[in-house]
Amino acid sequence: MNSRRSFIKRSGLMVAASTLPLNLNCFMFLKQKQKLGVALVGLGNYSTGQLGPALLETQNCELKGIVTGSPEKIPVWQKKYGIKDANVYNYQNMHTIADNDEIDVVYIVLPVSLHAEYAIKAANAGKHVWCEKPMAKTSTECRQIIQACEKNKVKLSIGYRMQHEANTQTIMKWAHSQPFGKILNLEAAAGFNGRNIVPWKLKKEMGGGAMYDMGVYPLNAARYATAMEPVAVSATQSTSRPEMFREVDETTIFDLEFPGGVMAKCHTSFGENLNNLDIKCEKGWYYLRPFQSYSGVKGEASDGTILSPFGKNQQAVQMDNDALAILNKEPVRVPGEDGLRDIIILEKIYESAAQGGKRMKL
Template sequence: MQTKIITPVTRRDFLAAGTGLAAAAFSPHVFAFKKPKERLGVALVGLGYYSTDLLAPALQKTKNCYLAGIVSGTADKAEVWKKKYGIPDKNIYTYANFDQIANNPDIDIVYVVLPPSMHKEYTIRAAKAGKHVFCEKPMALNVRECEEMIRACKDNRRSLAIGYRCQHDPNTQEFMRIAREKSLGKVQLISCAAGYKESRADNWKVRRSMGGGAMYDMGVYALQGARLAAGEEPVSLTAQHVVNRPEIFREADEITHFQLHFPSGAVASCTGSHGINTNFLKVNYDKGSLHMDNFSAYENNKGQSTLGEINFPVDNQQAKQMDEDALSIMQNKPQLVPGEEGMRDIRIVEAIYQAAKSGGTVKLA
């Protein structure tokens, strides 16, 4: 059975429909006669590694959405994508003419896959163009930007999902369940780390002004791991930055260690790194323990707890994420990972940088 989509009325609808229909447009049923789509069209904004090697291939496996368009500042790259995926010229945009996407019914969702410093701008422009938004993590540079993104999507009655693929992974959902149901009792101690060795001195990931740095990039995975494993929000934290290669990390943190304190008394020791290859989550409960290695990789996340093995194979994380987020839009249901969740992390990330700079403890509201 197909899911009915009721398209919100926009200013464009008023102008196109004429005064008679415009006068009646406040009825929620005016556009109910539109045939619902079986699949939603996705336009990828930014054709770097993540779009090229992961999202585009994943969109060949999705059931609820498909690769409908692209946005790129490089004509040669756009031409390659056009030929590889059969993308029509009318669905290929540059950053200069991006706003014309508002007139394209093929594109329902804009997936923002740009450096974090550009997330706010293109999320807001997409929402104003009448498109739903998927936005990669980290959501933005600061809480103020997150708030503006959330407000723009709400004002334009568009959905906003943050690309936390791991929350769609049943292996992550299992350690979240253990915390939620207290299957092994109270959480006491969490250790979590995510990192790889970044050696590109000219990459945006080592430029703090573009949203680079270990904490924004990999530290968010460790932060997510700790928050989700604890099943509660931290109330205070301390943090330390480490830079071992100043010739590369001239303005951004290479490694960030941070310690979270939770209201239940649980403590988390975490690391986000661009200098060490690491990916694990360990949790001690008062009735057992859990160890996942890997816990936030693109595939093969698995582990063991006192309750047994945690190993739920996932064919493709990104495909699962986008399919579930698209289905939420089609069914007019809340997103699994909405903008508010992305903003929770950014609020803590800001506090981590403050604590590392001051050398003291930062309390969280």
Template sequence: MEKRRDFIKKSGLIITASLLPFPGNLFSNNQKKLGVALVGLGYYSTDLLAPALQQTDHCELRGIVTGSPEKIPVWQRRYGIKDTNVYNYKNMHEIANNDDIDVIYIVLPTGLHAKYAIIAANTGKHVWCEKPMARTAEECRQIIDACKKNGVKLSIGYRMQHETNTQTIMKWAETKPYGKIQHVISEAGYNGGTINPWKLEKDMGGGAIYDMGVYSINAARYSTGLEPVGVSATQSTRRPEIFDEVDETTTFKLEFPEGIIVDGKTSFGENLNNLEVTCENGWYYLRPMQSYSGVRGKTSDGKILAPMGKNQQAVQMDDDALAIINNKPVLVPGEDGLKDIAIVEKINESAALGGKRLSL
């Protein structure tokens, strides 16, 4: 593809976007949209990603992969999906032959991410994978390797890193407008509502530390701009009859270079949605810090971080689509997801050892 683009540039040919193959004419304002296939039609795809795709500028919903035949006519009526763009888990590898689809988005239980992300990569399509990236760091590496082998881009669905106020926090980790960062509190969790049954199964990557904890861990990393060097953690449950395989609540401490300490917490039994950063000369926070909308904050000198008006998932998918179209690095690559899961594994290990401090 790069050789073809170079040829076009050097020859000075003017070709309309309709004559160019994917990814289209990069010089045209009428850029071809990328076709996205959603793998898994549960709550997140149904209530959030599919509606968000109707608000994107650079991608659109064109395909589905599902093991529930009864969902197919509903999705086809709602989104105009062609029969040829409907797949199940046994034949999704055939997407390799479908020019309508450019991106395969894995939206399955965490324990299934590696299997189907690798199948997706082997089709030669670009891969978007929901967070948490996978159940183990080794599975994350397998996904990364499969995407590299097939020459496709891999992006992890950390929508917060595409959100305006979160990006401000990330920038401040570099510029330090309030002086050296000293302490961070990073908390994400919820109480009430129905918990999807697979989130209670260890083999599926269930538990608060995977589902909500990666928000706390990822925020700890992007709010400091550093990687942790030590961790200690404890886990508990108030409802052992429900949480007999996985954690209900995890409390952890991450040690970062420069003496920075991050106190983290995640839970299925407590409402938590807070990121606080204390510095030498002031402080700032996001509260809520990981809601689907309304992320807002404040600083010690009175600055107000007002909520972003755009749909977070739409912004995320457009950013990832543009990275593909323009052949630029994605904002949240597989390596970022891998780092979080490596920390999750150490947190679980520390908790199993009674809170022992472990090096990272």
């Protein structure tokens, strides 16, 4: 009798709820999170200097957990971000994050060679995956990440922050609308004159080298600034400091051929300060200089249009956009397929350089 009364009571509540306005009904019963909990995997320079602080500014997500192999970093992060003991993980027990309802997203911020392993672990734990660029060391690993996310029905987004930046968004729109006529060619370059480079970025097996680290900026920019995919590539690699760059490239120069004869001349280096994206069209030109800095991205067009600095934290905007895509069940701005495409091209760049700049079809 008691169970029957309980059933009738519950049924009555459900009927009553169904007559409520939709938004109140959802509020009462769906209890959808207003903010997603994020766990950072890897507490190196980028997490410490950029992502952690950015998560203090986000509206749609917040830092809830950390995964680290450095115990001495734990109290520092807990004090600054109020992270619970229960939300602190190491690389051996990271899989148990599956049991933590406070964490919705796992952001992989590790050396490139570790991206696939831990992105797949995150997906298998049922968490949405944000993976820093470049997506992985090989195209095979990229595909494995995509497959793991699809299998576990979680979203995958690659950390190309520039595609979330306002002036870059304008460049991407112009690629389609072509306000200055057909794009003829472009130049893109990203690099810095490094003296104290993070050690793993000098190791081939870990995905080091200028092309992996900085080269994906001009590579990705050439694709989004033309809204096309290259059909061939040729490349050369060099070093002026062989004592430092024993295993990886210090400088890579590569040309991308696009349909219709559009050419992109790209340059990346650990030995030069480079930061420009210049597009020439039939009826004018436009540029961003700098085009991939953490702040101050700005530009100009031949008609006098000024692209003033965005003025917002790029990483915060990126993570908020990706969180909204999850909350609203919408496509992410930079899916895994975008990251995969860059690595397919990157592999051909290395292949071309190894063969003295031979033209490689894509």
